[in-house]
Amino acid sequence: MTEFIPPGSRFIDLPSPFAMKRGGVLHGARMAYETWGALDADGGNAILIVTGLSPDAHAASNADDATPGWWEPMLGPGKPIDTDRWFVVCVNSLGSCKGSTGPASIDPGTGEAYRLAFPELSIEDGADAAAHVVAALGIERLACVIGNSMGGMTALALIARHPGLARTHINICGAARALPFSIAIRSLQREAIRLDPMWHNGAYTDDAYPESGMRMARKLGVITYRSALEWDGRFGRVRLDSDRRDDEDPFGLEFEVESYLEGHARRFVRRFDPNCYLYLSRSMDWFDIGESCGGGTEAGLAKLQLERALAIGVQTDILFPLQQQQQIADGLRAGGIDAAFLPLESPQGHDAFLVDIARFGPAVADFLAALPPAPTGRAG
Amino acid sequence: MTEFIPPGSRFIDLPSPFAMKRGGVLHGARMAYETWGALDADGGNAILIVTGLSPDAHAASNADDATPGWWEPMLGPGKPIDTDRWFVVCVNSLGSCKGSTGPASIDPGTGEAYRLAFPELSIEDGADAAAHVVAALGIERLACVIGNSMGGMTALALIARHPGLARTHINICGAARALPFSIAIRSLQREAIRLDPMWHNGAYTDDAYPESGMRMARKLGVITYRSALEWDGRFGRVRLDSDRRDDEDPFGLEFEVESYLEGHARRFVRRFDPNCYLYLSRSMDWFDIGESCGGGTEAGLAKLQLERALAIGVQTDILFPLQQQQQIADGLRAGGIDAAFLPLESPQGHDAFLVDIARFGPAVADFLAALPPAPTGRAG
Structure with a gap:
């Protein structure tokens, strides 16, 4: 912790x-x-x-x-x-x-x-x-x-x-x-953390940490924090340079917007405690x-x-x-x-x-x- | 399969x-x-x-x-x-x-x-x-x-x-x-499936199946298929009846909108092949x-x-x-x-x-x- x-x-x-x-x-x-x-x-x-x-x-x-x-x-x-x-x-x-x-x-x-x-x-x-x-x-x-x-x-x-x-x-x-849309988004973020086997019902450690769940939660957060309109102008359909993508993996990072989300997630997942995230997130639903x-x-x-x-x-x-x-x-x-x-x-x-x-x-x-x-x- | x-x-x-x-x-x-x-x-x-x-x-x-x-x-x-x-x-x-x-x-x-x-x-x-x-x-x-x-x-x-x-x-x-917003949503849905350890790089079976990943992907889909406006009128802040919720778990299903998403997910996860989902989803990004x-x-x-x-x-x-x-x-x-x-x-x-x-x-x-x-x- x-x-x-x-x-x-x-x-x-x-x-x-x-x-x-x-x-x-x-x-x-x-x-x-x-x-x-x-x-x-x-x-x-x-x-x-x-x-x-x-x-x-x-x-x-x-x-x-x-x-x-x-x-x-x-x-x-x-x-x-x-x-x-x-x-x-x-x-x-x-x-x-x-x-x-x-x-x-x-x-x-x-x-x-x-x-x-x-x-x-x-x-x-x-x-x-x-x-x-x-x-x-x-x-x-x-x-x-x-x-x-x-x-x-x-x-x-x-x-x-x-x-x-x-x-x-x-x-x-x-x-x-x-309101229900934001409750739904937050519910899904919490579920991503809780479904991560490393969450371990809240008993994770720094070595066994729900990194995937936090990554998903953060990416979904970033998607809902910004706007489609902004991203159209900012990212459009621009691809990553070939040296930044894995062309062998059709599901890997390819578009700039995917890389942007990945960067946000990496910066966040180890900088916010997953259990704290759950508690604060739920408090909003209840309000x-x-x-x-x-x-x-x-x-x-x-x-x-x-x-x-x-x-x-x-x-x-x-x-x-x-x-x-x-x-x-x-x-x-x-x-x-x-x-x-x-x-x-x-x-x-x-x-x-x-x-x-x-x-x-x-x-x-x-x-x-x-x-x-x-x-x-x-x-x- | x-x-x-x-x-x-x-x-x-x-x-x-x-x-x-x-x-x-x-x-x-x-x-x-x-x-x-x-x-x-x-x-x-x-x-x-x-x-x-x-x-x-x-x-x-x-x-x-x-x-x-x-x-x-x-x-x-x-x-x-x-x-x-x-x-x-x-x-x-x-x-x-x-x-x-x-x-x-x-x-x-x-x-x-x-x-x-x-x-x-x-x-x-x-x-x-x-x-x-x-x-x-x-x-x-x-x-x-x-x-x-x-x-x-x-x-x-x-x-x-x-x-x-x-x-x-x-x-x-x-x-x-x-456009990047929909690419981002689909990217996250695919990541949910691929991060599920049961996905096993596509080699899942009916008995060892990426159910959590599919559930997440479907819920995110349903959130983006409907609208906040509709949900305000349809669900508002209505709670589940107490016999349908687990009051011991502050992060369990409590709001009707959470139960709605869960129902959609349950009906979907075993009715669509995860790998097919990945392929069709990515095909849209490329278009x-x-x-x-x-x-x-x-x-x-x-x-x-x-x-x-x-x-x-x-x-x-x-x-x-x-x-x-x-x-x-x-x-x-x-x-x-x-x-x-x-x-x-x-x-x-x-x-x-x-x-x-x-x-x-x-x-x-x-x-x-x-x-x-x-x-x-x-x-x-």
Whole structure:
């Protein structure tokens, strides 16, 4: 079992025991996080970022880790999330393997990794854990919670379960509930891992590792993270050079797109713990803001308390389709919140928020620039 | 190795040797087909149907096999493809395991199943084999060739390689070339089969069979054959009844959509030969009408000879997206052919042509009803 902890990580212990929504508790659990910028004297300039399934807390370079982060062009001095103005916190999700406690972490009760003994993980647990980090950093009120992809679910759960903690919210390619197409994709990814004989019911080792299952899961992920439109222009029907293909094998890598998937898979399979992947993946299926608030999804959204919100989506996203961000904005507006819906024409599909900074940057920057100062400051 | 041959199948031997486009030959190969209706004295009322990857030749019930076929509501007396008027031939694809020769068939040179010793299969080989069946049945000129999905590729290849054989063409959810998204999906399906240790480089048996790989491949197929939109309405977030789920396993079947996929997979995995699946799947990746005609895809289409054509597609199809049927119609028109493009608003995705008969039926019926009698009859 391996955890992949960025060198700049800081840690905050969760309350022990930490009760999980679906039952079970964690003892001695912790959250990894990183920060950028400085917290104002009145604590009113804090932004929390909650992430998609796989990212760590290293969203961008900072004093503790100068290497570029996964959202480097978006976060820093003078960037769309301007750390000259904002104090930004990014947490690694509870259940992940990148510093926060998850199935790959040691269970203090046994001295062994949790593996499948980790309690069932929900998006709400991740939200509670992130809220605890915020409080432990002395932040009474967030100027904004930004959630990408799975983090868009986490942010909504945080807003629902911790009313008043966030003044505003930017939901980026997120969703208020999981729908059957994305459940089906994730179910198949999990099945690929679980069908790999090396998975061994979660008891794999580095030497006997479900590499095939992880490869399949990652490739299917990449297929659904991007878009057919982008790939038409990017790969078309281009073949690999003959020295990069095995012409003896009619089923081997031949097209550039196959090589691209293979490269993504190779980089991923040993950099993310398979059991953590299963838990985080399933937590998304279970999420429906309507379930945690009572009533349906729209009712759940209408109960949320915020001053302002923005839901951004992309026409080419098949995993978190545009209608889901529209639903978030509509639902929040039905609850009296000043909520905007911003559909972008990015060709890159779900991953657009990571790469199409030309569109996402101004959208996020404009929203944050227009935020009025916190009305009551630290007294919140 | 098992072949799955519908009881009403008839057979026509291919020329022996039968030369394959990418090299290699078949000896003693045959094609399975079924027919409906009666051939006119002048032979002018014949329609050929070429199919998607998995169907057999039993498109509908007939005198030889009263069981419903895979296109039952579309084909028969008084139906959209009206067998009171038309003599209809449906062939099982070359390379399949449903009566036509394929990797699961016995290689007469060895007395053993071909398995991976089957020569590389191309869409063009399937087209040549289908054209041979047409000729062997005494048909000099087809009133129409109808191709669905992969069959839409096969039909275009047939038109390109056998000019004058078909007067008209209906392309249903087909494509003039494979694009990277569908190549990626198929590549992953093949990888699922090939990564299954039971695949054993094609040398599986009924007792040691790559069931997991086939299950994964089929589930991914079903996901891409339908649409997110349809599933939202059909499954939503409905859970299985508690007696149908294993609440002890957080990763077991819980949502209706997961059970639906599992049911599809179970029905398929032992009803289609894995090696045949690999060959047919790869043949689609390789197809580009521009390659077999010289020049690009549009140039390839513009060279085709037809009197009239119709390309039908569906907005929700992610595997053969609507732009591909638009490209077919545009390309044929650029060559001076009276070609129409008909986008339908079916919610069912790529599979709409199998289930949304309310939309596809009239479209096909209207095209066929408007066909003028063959100008020169048998003399073609």
